[in-house]
Amino acid sequence: MWRRLIYHPEVNYALRQTLVLCLPVAIGLVLGHLQQGLLFSLVPACCNIAGLDTPHKRFFKRLFIGGSLFALSSLAVQLMLYQDVPLPIILSGMALVLGVTAEISSLHARLLPASLIAAIFTLSLAGNMPLWQPILIYVLGTLWYGAFNWFWFWMWREQPLRETLSLLYRELARYCDAKYSMLTQHTEPGTALPPLLVHQQKVVDLISQCYQQLHMLAANRQNDYKRLLRAFQIALDLQEHISVSLHQPEEVQKLVKQTHAEKVIRWTAYTVSERLQVLADDILYHRYPTRFSMDKQSEALEKIARQHPDNPVGQFFNYHFSRIARVLRTQRPLYVRDLMEDRQRRLPLFPALKSYLSFKSAALRNAARIAVMLSIASLVGNAFHLPKPYWILMTVMFVTQNGYGATRVRIFHRAGGTMAGLLIAGVALHFHFPEGFALLAMLAITLVSYLIIRKSYGWATMGFTVTAVYTLQLITLNAEQFILPRLIDTLIGCLIAFGGMVWLWPQWQTGLLRQNAHDALEADQDAIRLILSDNAEAGPLAWQRMRVNQAHNALYNSLNQAMQEPGFNTHYLADMKLWVTHSQFVVEHINAITTLAREHNMLTPQLAERYLQSCEIAIQRCQQRLEYDEPSASNDASILEPPEALPSGPLSTMEQHLQRILGHLSTMHTISSVAWRQRPHHGIWLKRRLRDDA
Structure with missing residues (x-):
């Protein structure tokens, strides 16, 4: 039972994120500096968006780059505000300068929104504390985030790759089950194939993710990953044989009418699917696989192929299922591959800068889009007499995604979750709960929100909004007056982000x-x-x-x-x-x-x-x-x-x-x-x- 709890991907992720956020708050509470602890806990949000918790062979180098960009962004915002530089110019310039990170690699591209969010956080702090204090918060916060995550990944060294492999085996099981349960239901590819394409898409996405993790972790050169490398090669064999196609529907129908092949094939596919589900659990929960055999199914398929030598369908299924059976029985790949490194496009800084300074650069278009949206958000804030429209700016950054569909979904969940969260927080503030009770409730809400954030972003946003309002209450003691303005700011930010994705250099698919x-x-x-x-x-x-x-x-x-x-x-x-x-x-x-x-x-x-x-x-x-x-x-x-x-x-x-x-x-x-x-x-x-x- 404890294995299922502690190794479960959602639980493991939620525990890590909750602890890295709440431990500084707990330390600040013990030392009598609760406000500083709450401010310190804002830094992990930037680190999460920057992907600094991604296991990587250059983990500390990326951590140093991320922390430096956060500190420099904070310093630049404060210095330019002191020089009375207009906020739209500040944020636009920063977006265009930092946009070059997307030209280096897709992982580096996440530094752009994270650094801008660090600058927006600083905007809310500027004038309320000395210039050096926000910079120190970002430097120490990034160090804390990196040290905690390094320790966590050291304790759960193989867990990220295990989780991906487990998901891959589960999706292979669903793919196999769906493919052969539809064997004779449809003969037209237009109706038979689209449901299978969804499973095939998920399988290939997970295989690509495994390749990336192997490359980032340099797992090929570490003995600790030998069993997982073998499991990955087995998964490649399974995908190869499950995703093949004979595409002779008339021959399939003929064989089904002459024999009981349909029942045998479905029985075999169901056996394979069940075994893959078991292996997915074994990989995730650190268990050795048990013995397995599907001799009866193999013999039945071989008998059908032998009795109907003129029909290629029997031989086809016998060939591929026999190899699947061998892989599952021996728990060894059919052959040992040289797992080549994922050829990610990664440019050094100066070649990336040269490529970035071109109107054909997608990174430049994306940075310009963000710059215009932040400028509009700043101007809207000035129109509403908000000297620091940080909530509008943060909403724009949080909901803006790479594509139109993803941004639209994120906007819907963000707006709905924020509205519900502000309503709940407004009601709760009237009860004037004691500080200790409020902190315990915030801890529980944070843990639950991280448990569901991957599948239910809207519900998680509702929880995070409640904790954000109570954080303001603990810092300023007058959070009630922020509720209605923050709701309006959220809606404005969502509208600006939606308009930016539709009208500002959209990359329509x-x-x-x-x-x-x-x-x-x-x-x-x-x-x-x-x-x-x-x-x-x-x-x-x-x-x-x-x-x-x-x-x-x-x-x-x-x-x-x-x-x-x-x-x-x-x-x-x-x-x-x-x-x-x-x-x-x-x-x-x-x-x-x-x-x-x-x-x-x-x-x-x-x-x-x-x-x-x-x-x-x-x-x-x-x-x-x-x-x-x-x-x-x-x-x-x-x-x-x-x-x-x-x-x-x-x-x-x-x-x-x-x-x-x-x-x-x-x-x-x-x-x-x-x-x-x-x-x-x-x-x-x-x-x-x-x-x-x-």
Whole structure:
């Protein structure tokens, strides 16, 4: 029982966040400096947003950079306020200067909002204490935050990676269960595949997160992570065999009518799903896996395949489930991969600065957007005669996310949670609870809020609003007068953030769909070229296969976000949804032929060359259809015709998959030709060539 409590991801996270916040308050209460303890506890909010609690091989270096930026931001705000520099100019300049961090890497990009929030906190403190005191609070607060988190991660050394792996195994179980429970329910890909794409998306996201954690922790060079590395390689094997596709619905229906194959396949999939759920718990709660066998299921599948040699469906399921069974029984990967480091784009400061000083830089556009929003928030504050509109500014920073959909959801939860929290706090303040009781209640509310923040941001915001109001009460003793103004400030901040995401240089995902589709085709081409080469090695094959899955995942994410954006073209997105469906089939066939290539089930060199040329020509036709701004398919004449006719008749398994890839690529080209006529006629779509979008 205690393992389930202490190792549970939400409980572990909530305990860490609550302790790092509340221990300074407790120490301040004991020493008779409660107000300083409450102010000290504001720093972890900046550190959280900056991602300084992310386990990383450069943990202390990132901590030093973060603390320095917080202190410098605090100093800059106070000095410029003393020089009577207008607040919009101060915040705009800081946003544009700090925006270069996003050009270095995605993790460094989190320093921009965190540093701006540190500056906004300082805005509320300036004039109420000496200049050096806020700076000292940020320096000591960051040191405390870093020391506490280092100690916590030292105690729970493998826990971050364990949590991600556990989630990965659970999602693989759901994916396997969903895929084979729908085996004969649908024969049309348009209805059968979208539910599975959701599971596939989550699986690939978790695999990408594992790769990032392995890279950040340098886990490949540490013996402590050997068991977890093996579990990750097993998960890669499982994803490879679960996500494959034969895509012959007529053959599936024929086999189901002739045999009891449907029951056997569902039974086998259910057994695999149950075992994956058990392994997810074993990984999370530090347990050794128990013995496992699915011999009965394997024998039943083998019998079906033997009795119907002319139907490829039986052999297909027998092949892939037999390898899944071997992995689950032995708890060893099918082969040992060289887990290549995640190729994150990371630039040194000066090359990043050069790239940042370009109008094509997404980091510059984001920084400019934030600068304009903060300037507007400052001007609105002046219009309402607020010399320090820090609550409006903080609301803008807290609700602004990378995309329109995420910002809209965050605004809804932030506004609703703040309104409910202020109402509760206003009622509670009338009862004049003793200080000790209020602090205990704040501790409990903080713990509960962190327990639910990942799944219920609105409810967590309600709890944090109550604690924020009581913090003001303990510091100023007149928090009641802040309730109504803070509610108005929150609504104003949400409106400014929403307007900024809609009207200030928005990066609509409808405009990025074309680029992401082109990148997905490029990854498919690289994978097919590697698979059909003479010296296909297991390591590069595995890495390229994951690149194909990740590229398709980026495309699917863009499609999902585009369908939530205002004013999107429904006809165009409906066609692109079908395009993405066929792209997923291509990915599943690449997953399948990757396993065949690794086991040296290859074609003759001449036949491999013919298939490679056919696939490359088909992919280039699709890419050209995406790239050129022409209303018809007249540009196809510039593409070479396919080589001599491909073989027909009895085909090997590899050839079957390649021919189905060609069929899907042909359909995708036709869909692109239709979708292009439905495309939007504004903004990024007015550009003639795809490569001009970069």
